[in-house]
Amino acid sequence: MSPHPNNLLDYYASVRASGLHARGQLATNHLLKLLAAKAGEVLLELETGTGTTLVQTQVMYPQSVLHGLEVSPAMHQATEKRLKACGIRSIPLHRSFQALPEHFFDVVYCESVLAIQEGDDLDKLVQQIKRVLKPGGRLVMNETIWLDATSWSDIRSINEQGKRSFGIIQANDKHPYVRDWVALMQQHGFSSQAVLKVDELPYLATANRWRMVLLKSKSFTLVGKLKQRYVNSYRRQQSEFENAIQQLNTPSGKTMEGVLFVFKCCD
Ligand SMILES: C[S@@+](CC[C@H](N)C(=O)[O-])C[C@H]1O[C@@H](n2cnc3c(N)ncnc32)[C@H](O)[C@@H]1O
Numbered sequence: 181m182s183p184h185p186n187n188l189l190d191y192y193a194s195v196r197a198s199g200l201h202a203r204g205q206l207a208t209n210h211l212l213k214l215l216a217a218k219a220g221e222v223l224l225e226l227e228t229g230t231g232t233t234l235v236q237t238q239v240m241y242p243q244s245v246l247h248g249l250e251v252s253p254a255m256h257q258a259t260e261k262r263l264k265a266c267g268i269r270s271i272p273l274h275r276s277f278q279a280l281p282e283h284f285f286d287v288v289y290c291e292s293v294l295a296i297q298e299g300d301d302l303d304k305l306v307q308q309i310k311r312v313l314k315p316g317g318r319l320v321m322n323e324t325i326w327l328d329a330t331s332w333s334d335i336r337s338i339n340e341q342g343k344r345s346f347g348i349i350q351a352n353d354k355h356p357y358v359r360d361w362v363a364l365m366q367q368h369g370f371s372s373q374a375v376l377k378v379d380e381l382p383y384l385a386t387a388n389r390w391r392m393v394l395l396k397s398k399s400f401t402l403v404g405k406l407k408q409r410y411v412n413s414y415r416r417q418q419s420e421f422e423n424a425i426q427q428l429n430t431p432s433g434k435t436m437e438g439v440l441f442v443f444k445c446c447d
Contacts, residue, residue, distance in 0.1 A: 202438020
């Protein structure tokens with residue numbers, strides 16, 4: 181797993197963007213509930229982005245021990261700044277998997293991280309997750325993956341275009357569909373506990389939304405939004421990315437969907 185310099189995600193880091201995954205806050209609320217972390221359990225958020233969910237996890241599960249990992253220097257720095265702005269000093273933030281001990285975590289969770297790994301990088305990342313999870317540990321993730329109706333040739337061309345325009349693929353093409361994801365995880369010894377389409381999730385309120393620490397996190401995000409809106413260079417870059425994203429749309433319309441998976445490790 182390696183960061184990609186000068187891509188869309190570096191831009192999002194610079195504007196402190198939140199919820200870079202299917203159905204944003206609503207899906208995060210469901211993911212947080214699915215973590216079902218008990219007191220004393222050790223959790224790892226994989227690829228924290230700018231750290232919005234990390235802060236929410238800390239608020240929802242104060243009795244658990246939370247760690248974060250972010251490989252991109254720009255995103256890592258954004259998470260550090262958010263934690264500082266929120267007055268949180270207790271969360272170790274790692275830069276790579278290598279330093280993490282084996283069978284250490286009860287839960288690993290992520291949002292829009294595994295699916296954007298290219299080719300065999302996805303298998304390697306699943307191996308790393310398995311290495312750091314305790315036996316019986318859980319992996320909870322919200323990943324945007326290809327619809328069964330999306331053809332292989334559309335997948336290839338959309339990924340090539342995305343890579344060219346903003347440095348990342350839309351979703352792995354070696355394991356394209358939901359059934360392939362479940363099969364991949366089973367090959368690595370995980371068992372599937374839940375598969376939920378995020379477009380079908382009901383409303384779920386954000387827990388503890390008026391807590392001061394969450395308001396501080398929102399203010400941190402707001403500063404980035406203002407920058408995006410009022411600083412010319414950021415506004416220009418945003419519209420370039422928006423145009424590039426729009427061009428990924430195929431005539432057949434929707435090609436992907438967000439899926440919340442819960443897996444148990446490992447046979
Ligand atoms: C779409 S963002 C999601 C960020 C955050 N989880 C969220 O939902 O807002 C993907 C995250 O994965 C990280 N990442 C790790 N490996 C990556 C790769 N090969 N390509 C792109 N991003 C990668 C990025 O740094 C970024 O934080």
